[in-house]
Amino acid sequence: MAAALCPALKRVSLKHMNNLMEWKVPEAAAGGMEVAFPCLEELEFNRCPKLKRIPTMRHFSSKLVRLTIRDCDALSHISGGVQALFPLLEELYIERCRELKSIPSMSHLSSKLLRLTIRHCDALSDMSGEFQASMTSFKYLTIEYCSNLASIPSLQNCTALKVLSISKCSKVVPIILELHSLRSVSIRSCEEACVRIRWPLSCANLEDLKIEHCRELIFDDDLHGGELLPSSCLQSLVIMRCEYLKSVPDGLERRLHSLVRLDISGCPNLSHIPEEFFRGLNQLEVLHIGGFSEELEAFPGMNSIHHLSGSLKELKIIGWKKLKCLPNQLQHLISLTKLKIYGFNGEEFAEALPHWLANLSSLQELTISECQNLKYLPSSTAMQRLSKLTLLNIRSCPHLDRNCLKGSGSERSTISHIPSSNIGVERNSSKNK
Template sequence: MGSLEEWSDAMVPSDSSSSIKVFPNLRDLTISDLPKLAVLPDMENLTSLKELEIQECGSLACIRNLNSLASLESLHLYSCPALLDASLDMENLRELIISGCDKLNPSLSNNLEKFTSLERLEIRSHDPGCWPIMVLHRLANLRSLTLGGFSDILDLDHFPWPHSITNLVSLETLRLYGWPKITSLPDQIQHISTLTSLEIWEFEGLEVLPEWMGSLRNLRELWIGDCSNLRQLPSAEAMRHLTNLNELRIYNCPLLAKRCIKGSGAEWPKIAHIPLVVIDFNKV
């Protein structure tokens, strides 16, 4: 692991000719807490770099020559609100996590479909209108997808989701973060037959989980958190269809937790057969 603060002497000032001139064998680089950094130095010499993480760089507007990092497999961008351009066009990238970089989203929308090797994608954004969701169905190798992170001022009453997801044939893990105005989950999820893990967080307007969840026959793990008004699981019949479900975790969902009390809760008969049930960190 490397930190840019530790290597400041190895860099020239961040002008048009700047570059990171040493560490050609570096495999993992973290750049963090540099509020005045506006342009990241060129990194063409980092030919062995596999993982790059950039976080808490509030003035960073541009990352040059990322496409020259042919060996890069993992890119994490956190809390860089001024970032406009990262020159993202890396066919070998396997993992992309972006959170708190809303200005970058339009550029990402135009390039994401080129990431043919992408296996994990996480986008946390306050502006879902800029999400690259319309190209998700082109990411045939995607195994893990996380979407969400909205601000409370949005007037959306539904979760934005692409109409076509037929090519998500490898997706195993789906993690969604909602917001208070949403009262339902995207119906399209029921068609992702490959899902083995589903996490639902911060859907405060959701009261009942949909009946179609019973069609997720390969589901092994179901996590539900911070859904303060959720009180009911799908029907007992739908839950019985989840024959592979062996783990149910419920966190900070007081109404549902009360109804899942072992032996006496109204929802308990629906989940009694599940090998591992955890409610608020307590195994039931």
């Protein structure tokens, strides 16, 4: 049998080889050699734009722990060649291979796999096979910018998976989350995806959940039924731009006692938030909410927001055209340090902000943006009561911008005590004189 090539070689990196089209194992070695590089642990192809094929994987060491393929635009497929692809492989990165149509079956991946990352593979339409139950070390899965990918394999066997990120995969349809092990989930800009969460029973350890710009979000579990479970570990929940989300399910709040950040916004068909939703969210510090159904004439769920009076530090509230005023329940949020009022742009919205704004005694920053009809701040007396207010931002509010500008602005004296301001075209942070 012929001697192996480079028997001690552990790392091979082919970079910036602009004219490389194929890498072949030498003929002399191929005849009697099972493995060309028996000790190889890391293999990288990077910025080889004309590379059309790479050697059959059986020529490489079974000791390989990291395989990286980046910026190889002409590469159309990666062949496995063996039933178990690299039995010790821990990390597989496939990025910016825009003509790549097929990758090794998930069934062929190493049981030792720790991390799988696939990014910017526009031609990839399918990930064949299933993740195996033997993959007990698999913790990180990232799939991004694969615009033709229609589905991903079931994750039900990935019992160690901790971090899942799927973004900019516009054709992916079903995504089911049902894992005890998950700590962080981000699913973004998957416009056709229906995300199903079998939770909290199956995602009891989840700390960070972000669902953004997806078609629909469904909570499969009966949130009322069954035995009352301990509070979940969830600290951050972001639900943004889910087009077909119509309601926040009753009973969800019973699972959110550890929540620190909550964002439910930009869901144009959402019309229902349970009236007791904010009860028990005693740890909540940051809340972004609004941008709901244009048919609503009042904010849903506000009757329980006073339960956040001792914890909430930052609030961004987003309006829509039918709203005539801010929810008056906000006046109870005496721990607020930052308030952003955004998008109350209806013609019937009040011309002046309410005097109860002065009750927000901890307020340090106030931002008012895209409120087309708003002309006036609360009275000078009310604004003076906001003794901790140090920064005022007013943007894209044409009437209020004009009234707060230096010179003849009628509201100028109302804000003269605030150390820093950013008013319309002024866009500065200087002492008001």
